[in-house]
Amino acid sequence: xxxxxxxxxQELMVLFFLAIFSKAVAGLKPYTRANLxxxxxxxxxxxxxxxxxxxxxxxxxxxxxxxxxxYIEAYMIGGQYDRDLEFITQQIWSYVSGIVPSSDxxxxxxxxxxxxxISNVFYxxxxxxxxxxxxxxxxxxxxxxxxxxxxxxxxxxxxxxVEGGFKVFLVTGRDQESLGQATADNLHNQGFIGYExxxxxxxxxxxxxxxxxxxxxxxxxxxxxxxxxxNVGDQWxxxxxxxxxxxxxxxxxxxYFVP
Amino acid sequence: xxxxxxxxxQELMVLFFLAIFSKAVAGLKPYTRANLxxxxxxxxxxxxxxxxxxxxxxxxxxxxxxxxxxYIEAYMIGGQYDRDLEFITQQIWSYVSGIVPSSDxxxxxxxxxxxxxISNVFYxxxxxxxxxxxxxxxxxxxxxxxxxxxxxxxxxxxxxxVEGGFKVFLVTGRDQESLGQATADNLHNQGFIGYExxxxxxxxxxxxxxxxxxxxxxxxxxxxxxxxxxNVGDQWxxxxxxxxxxxxxxxxxxxYFVP
Numbered sequence: 170x171x172x173x174x175x176x177x178x179q180e181l182m183v184l185f186f187l188a189i190f191s192k193a194v195a196g197l198k199p200y201t202r203a204n205l206x207x208x209x210x211x212x213x214x215x216x217x218x219x220x221x222x223x224x225x226x227x228x229x230x231x232x233x234x235x236x237x238x239x240y241i242e243a244y245m246i247g248g249q250y251d252r253d254l255e256f257i258t259q260q261i262w263s264y265v266s267g268i269v270p271s272s273d274x275x276x277x278x279x280x281x282x283x284x285x286x287i288s289n290v291f292y293x294x295x296x297x298x299x300x301x302x303x304x305x306x307x308x309x310x311x312x313x314x315x316x317x318x319x320x321x322x323x324x325x326x327x328x329x330x331v332e333g334g335f336k337v338f339l340v341t342g343r344d345q346e347s348l349g350q351a352t353a354d355n356l357h358n359q360g361f362i363g364y365e366x367x368x369x370x371x372x373x374x375x376x377x378x379x380x381x382x383x384x385x386x387x388x389x390x391x392x393x394x395x396x397x398x399x400n401v402g403d404q405w406x407x408x409x410x411x412x413x414x415x416x417x418x419x420x421x422x423x424x425y426f427v428p
Numbered sequence: 429x430x431x432x433x434x435x436x437x438q439e440l441m442v443l444f445f446l447a448i449f450s451k452a453v454a455g456l457k458p459y460t461r462a463n464l465x466x467x468x469x470x471x472x473x474x475x476x477x478x479x480x481x482x483x484x485x486x487x488x489x490x491x492x493x494x495x496x497x498x499y500i501e502a503y504m505i506g507g508q509y510d511r512d513l514e515f516i517t518q519q520i521w522s523y524v525s526g527i528v529p530s531s532d533x534x535x536x537x538x539x540x541x542x543x544x545x546i547s548n549v550f551y552x553x554x555x556x557x558x559x560x561x562x563x564x565x566x567x568x569x570x571x572x573x574x575x576x577x578x579x580x581x582x583x584x585x586x587x588x589x590v591e592g593g594f595k596v597f598l599v600t601g602r603d604q605e606s607l608g609q610a611t612a613d614n615l616h617n618q619g620f621i622g623y624e625x626x627x628x629x630x631x632x633x634x635x636x637x638x639x640x641x642x643x644x645x646x647x648x649x650x651x652x653x654x655x656x657x658x659n660v661g662d663q664w665x666x667x668x669x670x671x672x673x674x675x676x677x678x679x680x681x682x683x684y685f686v687p
């Protein structure tokens with residue numbers, strides 16, 4: 170009974186949050202078809218930009234180019250982002266299906282959390298899909314509500330991995346002290362159940378780059394004896410550094426860059 | 429006088445070669461607008477495929493999916509491939525402009541050759557843009573003619589690097605014995621003049637993966653004292669392994685995969 174009320178309350182908070190943000194975006198033109206289909210030249214430029222981001226040719230960018238707002242919006246909510254996720258998780262699955270996990274319980278996968286397991290697209294809608302600069306306080310407030318929806322393709326992959334006998338480690342740069350409980354609750358309420366460990370950033374890793382922090386975490390897992398078969402994230406910083414695992418998979422994210 | 433005749437002869441041979449190939453593709457439907465614009469769902473699938481290839485999520489693929497022939501053709505010759513190349517070389521240039529080369533002559537860049545410096549798009553047109561499997565003899569015959577055109581954006585980058593005081597190393601998996609002379613001639617006739625060394629695959633590297641071979645070459649350069657500032661290639665195997673350099677840049681190539 171109490172948990173149902175808590176969930177209702179949480180849903181209300183998420184709606185309230187979205188309401189505030191929709192005010193913030195009220196200044197934008199309404200989403201007519203004309204706005205979602207800007208001129209071809211601009212589309213072509215933004216496609217080049219997005220490709221370069223996904224191939225790690227553009228690094229350290231702070232905001233989406235302003236001229237690409239409508240393009241990125243159309244990409245994120247118009248279906249292609251979802252299709253890209255489905256395509257990649259199919260690739261992951263065809264790789265997974267060739268692995269026979271051993272009985273020692275040490276076959277591991279690493280998944281990032283934000284925009285890998287659970288989605289921040291609703292939040293970033295209020296940040297003009299990344300055309301506005303990163304807002305740490307705003308993101309923290311959003312994350313604390315624990316209302317990020319699962320990314321369906323990744324949730325299916327996650328459940329298949331757990332059922333298939335892999336130990337799944339969820340590794341996130343979110344701060345453990347302030348966001349640990351909200352993140353665990355959010356993952357649970359979205360069906361991410363049965364993972365081996367949720368690893369958040371502790372005080373000792375504060376200020377370190379994601380590449381260094383995540384490399385250290387993977388190193389510890391390898392030292393514990395785990396074989397990292399795959400490593401999935403939406404940021405190149407999830408997939409670079411050391412102890413990367415046997416295969417890495419880059420999920421799309423044209424909204425923000427984590428160094 | 430002789431060199432002019434030789435060039436004419438070479439041009440004739442290239443035309444002859446293209447004529448043979450256009451016969452081979454005569455079975456395809458003519459390139460009407462309708463063919464270049466297949467249904468939206470297919471386009472979306474092929475865009476997901478191309479993105480996944482460029483982000484290194486799909487590996488070891490042998491042919492372009494048959495349903496993507498028209499999509500990849502439109503991409504390669506319809507302008508977006510050129511725009512993507514321009515975009516990435518601009519990114520490279522903005523990185524280069526922040527480097528001050530030292531006076532010791534050891535500031536190096538590494539460029540791949542095929543579909544980085546010079547283009548095989550004409551050849552691959554006859555191979556249905558990669559929908560046909562790799563044909564070693566056909567490719568060798570094409571390469572021997574030395575008629576690959578420069579990729580304009582990369583030629584400009586090359587000339588800027590040389591003028592800027594960098595030592596440019598062209599590193600290719602092409603066989604030195606059979607293709608060394610033709611490759612050097614081809615690069616020269618396309619304006620790639622002033623590089624430090626053209627490095628081809630010698631007998632001792634035969635059968636090795638591109639990652640291993642190119643890592644070994646880069647290791648030797650680093651041992652000679654060179655600082656590798658950048659490493660540019662159209663294949664992920666150019667950009668993986670060891671001694672990668674300070675930055676790597678992936679040029680697009682949805683036509684073939686070199687392991």
